[in-house]
Amino acid sequence: MTKMNVPYYKGMMEIDIPEKNLLGVLExxxxxxxxxKTQEEIVEEALDNPIGSNSLEEIVKGKNTLTLITSDHTRPxxxxxxxxxxLRRIRGxxxxxxxxxxxxxxxxxxxxxxxxxxxxxxxxxxxxxxINHVSTDDSMMVNLGKLPSGGDLIINKxxxxxxxxxxxxxxxxxxxAGFSGGRKSVLPGVASAKTIMANHCGEFIASPNARTGVLMNNPIHKDMVYAAKKSNLSFILNVVIDSEKKVIHAVAGDSEKAHLKGCEFVMxxxxxxxxxxxxxxxxxGGYPLDQNMYQAVKGMTAAEANCKENGVIIMIASCADGHGGQSFYDNIVNSKSPRELLDRISKVKRNETVPDQWEFQIxxxxxxxxxxxxxxDMWESKYIESMHMNHAKTFDEALKKAFKIKGEDASITVIPDGVSVIVR
Incomplete structure (x- = not known):
């Protein structure tokens, strides 16, 4: 047996893989x-060397108000x-x-x-x-016109x-979206639900360019870049982290140019x-991204890219916070089959996208x-099984189920952190 420790919630889970079955580990x-360098030194160095823009200090001089967009509890x-x-550099x-x-x-x-x-x-x-952005609170929003795709660009005022x-x-x-960071702080980060729906429509999600690590000709990315520019996002600080959520790289400066440099590093x-x-x-990748099923779909896409058709994906995710989205859950549960749901989504017009459609589509x-x-071991079987998936409380139980489907000689690949890899 080959023993490994993989991320699970706020700790690790030990898994055993028979050596004869293990094809490889993708990390x-x-x-x-x-x-x-320390994490702080990496961040300071990036801020000292902005890409494609003036320094943060120069940008804030003489200004009265500043909004700093930061990520929520689902992002590490x-x-x-x-x-x-x-904050120190701004106020300095x-x-x-x-x-x-x-x-x-x-x-x-x-x-x-x-x-x-x-x-x-x-x-x-x-x-x-x-202040928490609330995408469904229209009183918080302002309309900035149209996105390249034709959807309304409505952003938190x-x-x-x-x-x-x-x-x-x-x-x-x-x-x-290809990569996180950069322009995503604006769309979907602080955008109206209406704008998010149009950007995450079934047509765009189905595009072969709307995939992990792809920016070129990605219709979702194109809208996001436009939204950031139209909102006058003038400076970003983006970091790259390792499996322990420690900063190993940082970029700062222009929202597009600095982001692209960071994406090159990540690729x-x-x-x-x-x-x-x-x-x-x-x-x-463990907490916070494995706290619900909604987020767990992200790691599954890495497995999707590496699994033989009709194969088995074993997703290790706590789902301690349940499904993560009522519309996401309801649409999966209320469909007769995944194929029936996909056929139904294909007929939904861009501006009629429903909440969480992108997630249940994928x-x-x-x-x-x-x-x-x-x-x-943190969510009940009945919910998982109602979503057309199987449940196992332990990895050993899951592996037995997988072998029953694919045979005792089935090949196995382990991806310890699905959200951290780009499978090509």
Whole structure:
């Protein structure tokens, strides 16, 4: 047996794979990337050397108001490292500037105070003005016109009405936007639900260019870049993190140019060569991304890219927070089959996209080709099975089920962190 430890919720899960079955392990080079600098030094160096823009200090001089977009509780952005540095440098250049921290929830639920404290630290939560973006609250929004795709560009006015708009985030591969970070702070981060729906429509999600690691001709990315420019996102700080959620690289500066440099770095680390197998074992990188089924779909797409058709995907994800989206859950549960759901989505017009459609569309695409077994001891079987998936409380139980489907000689590939790799 080959023993491995893979991320599971806030810890690790030990799994045993028979050596005769193990075809390979696909891992990002980020896990072995070593740098002698501290996280703080990496961030400071990026801010000292902005890409394609003036320095942050020059940008904020003489301005009265600033909105700083940051990520919500579902993203492992190390804000305890980055935010204090950003705030110190901003106030060092402009002590009287009025700063609002806007949490980019996208279409997610608001971040709770406890989650803010865990993410930002007590001092920032108690002393800074922090506001949750609520995509369904029309009173928070302003219409900035049309996206290239034709959808309405409606953005949180707290972002658009400030003298300066900046954002912090992190860059990793993204299952339909190509990469996270950069322009995603605006769309979907602080966009109206209406705008998010149009951008995440079935037509765009079905595009072969709306895939992990792809920016060229990606219709979703194109809209996002336009939204960031139209909102005057003038400066970004984006970091790259390893499996321990530690900063190993950072870029700062122009929202498009700096982001592209960060994406190049991530591609170099994350790209792995596929080795198609009968069974693929994958995780969502542990907490916070494995806390619900909605997010777990992301890791499944890495397995999808490496699994033989009619193969088995074993997804290890706590789903401690349940399904993660009522519309997501209801649409999967109320469909007769994944194929029936896909056929129905194909007939939905762009401006009639429903909440979470993109997520259940991608999950349906996976379930239409593969058997998925969810490994968790933190969510009930009845919910998982109602979503056209199998459930196992332990990895051993899941592996037995997979062998029963594909045979005792089935080949196995392990992807310890599905959201950290780009399978090519």
């Amino acid at each position: 990002s080079k980020a896990n072995k990337y070593r740098i002698s 952005v190390p804000s305890k490292v980055t935010l204090p540095i950003l 250049a402009n002590p009287n500037i009025d700063i609002t921290i806007l949490i980019a929830t996208g279409f997610h639920r608001p971040t709770t105070r406890d989650e803010m404290i865990e993410k930002f630290g007590v001092e920032i939560v108690e002393n800074e003005k922090i 707290i972002a658009t009405q400030a003298d300066v708009l900046i954002s912090e985030g992190f860059i990793e591969s993204h299952f339909f 170099d680390l994350a790209k792995v060569e596929k080795n198609p197998s009968d069974i693929v074992v994958v995780t969502n 999950l349906a695409r996976i379930l239409d080709k593969f058997t998925v077994i969810i490994v968790t």
